[in-house]
Structures are given as structure tokens and as C-alpha cells.
Amino acid sequence: MTQYLMSVWHTEGEDVYASEEEMQQAFADTDAFNQQLQQEGSWVFAGGLHPPSTATVVDGQGDQVVTTDGPFSEAKEQIGGFWVVEAPDLDAALALAARGSKACRGRVEVRPFADE
Amino acid sequence: MSPHVGEVHRAEFGRVVAALAGRFGDLDLAEDCAQEAFVEAVRRWPVEGTPPNPGGWLTVVARNKALDRLRRESTRQARHEEADMLHQQHEADPGARVTSVTDERLRLIFTCCHPALAPEARVALTLRLLGGLTVPEVADAFLVPERTMAQRITRAKRKIGAANIPYRVPRDAELPERLAAVLAVVYLVFTEGHLPGSGGAEQRADLTAEALRLGRLLRDLMPDEPEVAGLLALMLLTDSRRDARFVGGVLVPLAEQDRARWDRAAIAEGHALVRECLRRGRPGHYQLLAAVNAVHTDAARAEDTDWSQVLALYDLMLAATPTPVVALNRAVAVAEVSGPAAGLAEVDGLGDALVGYHALHATRADLLRRLGRPAEALDAYDRALALATNPGERAFLQGRRATVATAAASAQ
Numbered sequence: 001m002t003q004y005l006m007s008v009w010h011t012e013g014e015d016v017y018a019s020e021e022e023m024q025q026a027f028a029d030t031d032a033f034n035q036q037l038q039q040e041g042s043w044v045f046a047g048g049l050h051p052p053s054t055a056t057v058v059d060g061q062g063d064q065v066v067t068t069d070g071p072f073s074e075a076k077e078q079i080g081g082f083w084v085v086e087a088p089d090l091d092a093a094l095a096l097a098a099r100g101s102k103a104c105r106g107r108v109e110v111r112p113f114a115d116e
Numbered sequence: 117m118s119p120h121v122g123e124v125h126r127a128e129f130g131r132v133v134a135a136l137a138g139r140f141g142d143l144d145l146a147e148d149c150a151q152e153a154f155v156e157a158v159r160r161w162p163v164e165g166t167p168p169n170p171g172g173w174l175t176v177v178a179r180n181k182a183l184d185r186l187r188r189e190s191t192r193q194a195r196h197e198e199a200d201m202l203h204q205q206h207e208a209d210p211g212a213r214v215t216s217v218t219d220e221r222l223r224l225i226f227t228c229c230h231p232a233l234a235p236e237a238r239v240a241l242t243l244r245l246l247g248g249l250t251v252p253e254v255a256d257a258f259l260v261p262e263r264t265m266a267q268r269i270t271r272a273k274r275k276i277g278a279a280n281i282p283y284r285v286p287r288d289a290e291l292p293e294r295l296a297a298v299l300a301v302v303y304l305v306f307t308e309g310h311l312p313g314s315g316g317a318e319q320r321a322d323l324t325a326e327a328l329r330l331g332r333l334l335r336d337l338m339p340d341e342p343e344v345a346g347l348l349a350l351m352l353l354t355d356s357r358r359d360a361r362f363v364g365g366v367l368v369p370l371a372e373q374d375r376a377r378w379d380r381a382a383i384a385e386g387h388a389l390v391r392e393c394l395r396r397g398r399p400g401h402y403q404l405l406a407a408v409n410a411v412h413t414d415a416a417r418a419e420d421t422d423w424s425q426v427l428a429l430y431d432l433m434l435a436a437t438p439t440p441v442v443a444l445n446r447a448v449a450v451a452e453v454s455g456p457a458a459g460l461a462e463v464d465g466l467g468d469a470l471v472g473y474h475a476l477h478a479t480r481a482d483l484l485r486r487l488g489r490p491a492e493a494l495d496a497y498d499r500a501l502a503l504a505t506n507p508g509e510r511a512f513l514q515g516r517r518a519t520v521a522t523a524a525a526s527a528q
Contacts, residue, residue, distance in 0.1 A: 089282040
């Protein structure tokens with residue numbers, strides 16, 4: 001089994017949902033998907049994030065800790081939420097990602113965790 | 117490498133890699149140990165004689181090298197035991213073993229052509245691991261520096277391991293899409309050999325031969341897939357014209373080729389495959405392209421070509437795959453059936469979709485030439501020449517352009 005990070009990415013300035021109803025439906029679908037993950041035994045962890053404007057960046061490498069307002073990356077693509085799942089192989093993880101993508105109305109990046 | 121070992125290398129490398137990958141689940145290990153087994157063959161065969169079953173000999177030697185290496189690497193001990201245990205379970209079921217032996221290379225090609233890998237990495241891995249080309253040979257095929265190609269292959273193998281890309285033939289639901297990716301890789305290798313876009317050669321028989329070999333392998337492994345048969349037929353029928361396609365380094369268009377120089381054996385094999393596809397009645401893109409080529413290779417003289425049949429096939433293709441390139445090829449058939457003016461109308465109906473594609477301008481140039489519109493034809497030849505990179509095709513376009521220019525000047 002391999003653990004995968006399935007992260008959801010949105011493009012800044014683009015409306016994720018067409019309407020309030022669409023948003024509520026996406027939340028409901030994502031909840032249902034999360035429950036399925038748990039029932040199927042693929043679930044490790046998941047979470048949705050507040051907007052990138054709520055992020056703060058900390059650099060503690062030097063003598064003085066430097067704190068700046070985030071997000072870390074100025075890229076237009078920002079992470080909106082994620083799942084950590086366990087799957088037998090990449091094809092199985094991609095199949096989960098396809099379902100997650102449909103539920104949350106977003107594109108999903110699948111990336112394996114390094115062993116141990 | 118002695119010529120004999122070289123021959124065996126091309127034929128058996130993929131089989132040895134696939135057998136080891138299937139057993140140990142580690143492509144790096146499989147590739148390295150297959151390579152070492154061939155090195156040992158080069159050393160021992162000239163002295164001891166070539167073994168009666170070279171492929172079996174190589175697989176056993178490679179497997180023993182892999183086992184030795186795993187024993188030495190204690191960190192891999194657990195994996196080794198796990199792999200060996202799996203293998204023992206495997207061997208306990210003789211029926212399962214037979215299928216797994218025939219399927220190993222098929223699994224390997226689906227791993228190499230997985231959609232999670234970049235398209236250029238799929239081609240590189242397939243040529244390296246299944247085709248047995250060396251890294252410098254793969255680099256040379258795609259005109260990238262050896263270091264770049266080595267990195268590309270290493271990165272792809274690392275991704276296969278890290279992301280746990282499975283080593284298996286996809287399930288039925290996924291198969292059409294995944295098979296299409298495999299066929300695309302093989303056809304890409306073929307077209308790069310048939311009409312290289314770079315590197316200065318008119319054609320590269322090494323690449324077309326490699327693509328044909330992969331096509332035959334797929335055909336052996338998946339005898340019931342009509343698109344696999346279609347791709348092999350398409351490559352055979354296209355390659356049958358190889359010796360007639362260039363004269364003195366200049367491309368010869370289909371209508372003007374010396375048909376006596378076509379390879380009759382390849383044509384017969386291709387036609388048999390096309391007939392098989394027709395019987396199956398599950399047409400697809402490669403089968404239709406093969407059928408078009410069957411119509412061409414069926415005609416004893418260019419004027420005997422059944423263009424209405426070609427047009428009907430392109431109609432089917434356009435309905436299934438409505439791309440501008442298919443529409444452009446269909447326009448060529450329209451010009452033969454209904455005249456160059458009708459063909460030109462089709463080409464101009466494509467708009468700007470193919471404005472950067474030399475074949476669009478070359479097709480327009482030819483139609484305008486036949487319509488007696490030399491000024492526009494010359495302009496189209498210039499645009500085609502600005503984009504075409506194959507030397508034989510450039511020489512052909514330059515020749516045609518010069519003829520049109522001379523005729524236009526003497527008419528004034």
C-alpha cells in the first residue's frame with residue numbers, strides 16, 4: 001500500500017461554484033465521498049482550507065524568526081484542500097482522485113508520500 | 117558486441133527485463149541485471165558457443181545477478197524475501213505461470229506507456245526497456261543529448277517506483293484509453309522513422325524497423341484487438357513503399373512512385389490484416405488509416421486508385437476523429453474525386469487551425485498549381501518550405517516550386 005496526497009487546486013479569481021446551491025451540493029458530495037473513503041478503508045486524513053489570503057509564512061532558519069503574510073507562493077494556482085489516502089497502486093489512487101474531483105468540483109493532484 | 121549477440125539483444129532484451137520486473141517489481145534492478153547478462157553473453161558466447169535457448173540463458177543469468185545483488189544489499193532483504201515468496205506462490209499454480217510468462221512484456225509496455233508519465237518519457241522507456249536500445253541510441257533517435265535522455269529515463273523509472281505505478285495489463289474499463297496510449301507511442305516511433313522532422317535523414321529504417329517489431333510484439337500479445345492489427349497493417353503498408361519514396365534524396369509523391377519497387381510481401385501481410393479487421397467490424401482510427409493505405413497499395417497504377425473508396429474511409433475517420441489533420445487528408449481525396457477546386461474549398465474551410473503545419477501549405481500549393489493559379493501556388497510553396505524540415509520533402513517542394521515559377525515566367 002502507498003499513501004498519496006490528493007490536493008485540490010483552484011485558480012485565483014475563478015469562481016469555483018456557479019451558484020450557492022452548487023456550493024452546497026459540492027460540500028454534500030464531498031462529505032459523502034469522505035464517508036465512502038472511510039468505509040472502503042482508503043481514508044487517512046482530509047481537510048478543506050480557508051482562502052490563501054489567510055496564510056502566514058514563517059522562516060525560522062536564521063537567528064531571528066521572520067514572519068510574513070502569506071501565501072508562500074505568488075502563483076495563481078493555490079491549494080484549497082486535500083485528502084491523504086492509502087491505495088494499492090497509482091491506478092487505484094487515480095480512480096479515487098477522479099471521484100474526489102467530481103465531488104468537490106476541482107482538479108486534483110495526486111502525489112505519493114515518501115516511504116517512512 | 118558480436119553481430120549474433122546484437123541480434124539476440126534486440127529480440128530478447130525486453131523479455132529479460134519484463135521477466136525480472138515481474139519477479140522483483142523493480143525496473144532499475146531489471147534493467148541493470150538484463151544489461152549485465154548481455155555483457156556476460158558477449159564475453160562467454162564466443163568462447164563457449166551460443167546456448168541453444170539464448171533468451172532462457174539470459175533470463176537465468178540476469179535473475180541470478182539480481183538475486184546476488186539483493187542478497188548483498190541488506191536494506192533490500194525484506195523486499196527480496198517478499199518477492200521470492202510471491203514468486204513461490206506464483207509457481208505453485210502452473211496454469212497461472214503460463215499466462216504470466218506470456219504476459220510479462222505486455223505488462224511492461226503498459227507500465228512504460230502509463231498516462232502518469234510524460235509522453236516523451238513513455239517513448240524513451242519503451243525503446244529502452246522493451247526495444248533494448250541503449251541510452252545513447254534512444255538519445256540519438258530523438259536528437260537530445262545523452263545526458264538529458266539518461267535523466268529522462270531515470271526520472272520516469274523513479275516515478276514508477278515512488279508513485280507505485282502498477283505493473284499489469286489494465287482492466288477492461290481502462291483498456292481502450294490505455295491501449296491507445298501504447299499504440300500512440302509505437303506509431304510515434306514509426307512516423308519519426310518514416311519522415312524524420314529533424315536530424316537531416318530522409319528516412320530512418322532503424323526506427324521504422326523498431327516500431328514494426330513493437331507492433332508485431334503487440335499483435336502477438338493481443339491478437340484480438342482490432343486496433344493493434346490496424347496499427348501493424350498501417351505500418352506495414354506505409355513501410356512497403358520505403359524504397360520508392362525517395363529518389364536521389366528527393367521525395368516522390370505517391371502517384372509518381374515506381375510501384376515495382378514496393379515491397380510485395382509487406383503489402384500482402386498488410387492486406388491480410390486489413391481484411392481481418394473488416395471481418396471483425398470494429399473500426400478504429402488505425403484500422404481506417406490502414407484501409408486507406410490498402411486501397412493505395414491495391415492499385416497497379418496510380419490512375420487505378422479507387423479514390424471514392426479512400427474518400428468514404430476518410431468520411432468515417434472524420435466522423436470518429438474530427439481533427440483538422442484528418443480533414444486535410446480528406447480534402448486530398450475530395451480533390452481526386454471532385455476536382456482540385458472542390459479540394460481547395462475544403463482546405464480553405466479549415467481556417468487557421470493548421471497554419472503552422474507544412475502539409476497544409478504543401479497541399480494548397482499543389483491544388484493551386486493544378487488549378488493554374490501560379491502566383492498563389494508559389495506563395496503556398498514558400499510557406500510550406502518555411503515550415504518543412506525533412507530534407508527529401510524540402511527538395512521535392514523546391515523542385516515543384518521551380519517548375520511552377522518557370523512555367524509562370526514563360527507564360528508572361
